Amino acid sequence: MSKYRDNPEAVAALVRDTEIHKDCYVDEELFRLEMENLFANTWVYVGHASQVSRVGDFYSTTVGDQAVVMVRHTDQSVRVLYNRCAHKGVQVAPDGCGNTGKFFRCPYHAWTYKTDGSLLAIPLKKGYDFPEFDACEAKRGMKPVGEVKVYRDFVFCRLNPEGVGFEEFFGDSLSTLDNMVDRSPEGKLEVTGGVMRYMHRCNWKMLVDNQTDTCHPMVAHESSAGTAVKVWQAAAEGTPKPMAVELFAPFINSYEFFENMGIRVWVNGHGHTGVADSIHAAYSPAPGYLESMVAAYGEERAKRILGDVRHNTVYFPNIMVKGPIQTLRLFKPIAADRTLVESWTFRLVGAPDLLLERTLMYNRLVNAPTSVVGHDDLEMYERAQQGLQTRAAHWVNVGRLYSPTEHGQTNAVTNGTNEWQMRAQMRAWVKYMTASMKHGVSA
Ligand SMILES: [Fe+2]
Known part of the structure; x- marks a missing residue:
């Protein structure tokens, strides 16, 4: 049974004026909720812009439990995308860092994405030549995180599209x-x-x-x-x-x-x-x-x-x-x-x-x-x-x-x-x- 999910009063009761309940440190459900809520609602550090100084440079990391990739886009801006192929869900960028050139290419079926995440090409494209594909999630490419801010080269993101500035x-x-x-x-x-x-x-x-x-x-x-x-x-x-x-x-x-x-x-x-x-x-x-x-x-x-x-x-x-x-x-x-x-x-x-x-x-x-x-x-x-x-x-x-x-x-x-x-x-x-x-x- 869920003790804390959708129970903000129970979560708030874990923090007293001078005491913190031990569940905050040991409870797996609270950990899941931290990933879904705390790390999605706050501005979390991703990396430093000097790690991706040239166009196509990327760095794979995590924000909370979410795999993301920070990449220098062709317009010189730093983008942060969920590291997930829109096709079958494979992590597109490998662990670590490197340079991907002008696009990411999924190693499984070679779907390719521009470095802003938008879908660039699919092999045997004619297999997707029907209007319903336009409505599919896959058509939207690799999803960017909610918002990115580069402050004096420190890159932060908020996973949720809306929230505190x-x-x-x-x-x-x-x-x-x-x-x-x-x-x-x-x-x-x-x-x-x-x-x-x-x-x-x-x-x-x-x-x-x-x-x-x-x-x-x-x-x-x-x-x-x-x-x-x-x-x-x-x-x-x-x-x-x-x-x-x-x-x-x-x-x-x-x-x-x-x-x-x-x-x-x-x-x-x-x-x-x-x-x-x-x-x-x-x-x-x-x-x-x-x-x-x-x-x-x-x-x-x-x-x-x-x-x-x-x-x-x-x-x-x-x-x-x-x-x-x-x-x-x-x-x-x-x-x-x-x-x-x-x-x-x-x-x-x-x-x-x-x-x-x-x-x-x-x-x-x-x-x-x-x-x-x-x-x-x-x-x-x-x-x-x-x-x-x-x-x-x-x-x-x-x-x-x-x-x-x-x-x-x-x-x-x-x-x-x-x-x-x-x-x-x-x-x-x-x-x-x-x-x-x-x-x-x-x-
Ligand atoms: Fe210490």
Whole structure:
């Protein structure tokens, strides 16, 4: 029997002021509803335009559980199509990326499509020379997603044709993407260094929660980052500080550091840690970088861009962006207890190579399947996924520093260990989970 389908009140009751029901993390029906509603009603990250820079370039990926292909059309625009042949349903574009030329060709029966999805040709066309074919779904070709928006080369889509607008959905949170792009003296980013993929046996929202969880680094990462710092402290005096230590060390900063760095909560589940300070604030300067930024933007603006050292920005539902170190993590939902984590890195066009080296090293040290820091978190998620299966209790607590006055507030800045951002995410979850159900519930 269906417990949550077409029952927005039951879905809304899973999110209390300071508690989240465990079903949100373990229930397969809710996972299906997330795919059908949450991931269809929100603006979800697809990829970066630099992945499809030439006409015909494509990249196959997923939005929620939907296979899509992002492609550079002949008019230079970026299109996002469901990756499904209109004929028998075969995935037209293969996994990964490549260049398809002027059209896609299904490998099964050679139906071909222009890169905007429209049907181009069918072999033995005369077999379809009857008026009824015009009314068939197949005649319409590969279906585009509801809407696509390319914001400073970041490609987002909303699967549903109707719903919240892009600007309305993201509000002021787009300032994090602006800052990351503005860190290039040429105002341009390129995906560089491939992608690191890492399967996690846990619910995707555990990863999203973790991005603004500032009470765990000094505990969970003591064994990895803490050990790196101890090894460094034992090094001979005068030894130059390795880049790896500079990247690791802030993970075991004090509670006070994380409290003081602050957190900002925007609309619709978007927010970021690191308002006044962050773990990325004290990296050593790259020779020549400030000079090239000043030449591009003028001194005042260059310093303002580089002085904005946000830590983790969550774009709800499922990405996290780090502007100062140019990484993006995508939490792809696979099942209620499976998440594929992708970690992407970007080159700041026109900036010194040292910055890319730092970005790539950070990704390897912290996010890679071979990293030490990422494993600390992975074990916590998987143990939580197991613990939540027990019948011991029903609720996950997100009540730290809760205040009844926070409801409805946006663009609020508060103590960096406040779990307000996690609460705001789940209020947005209710809003978009129920938006397409009868009598949707507003959070
Ligand atoms: Fe962590």
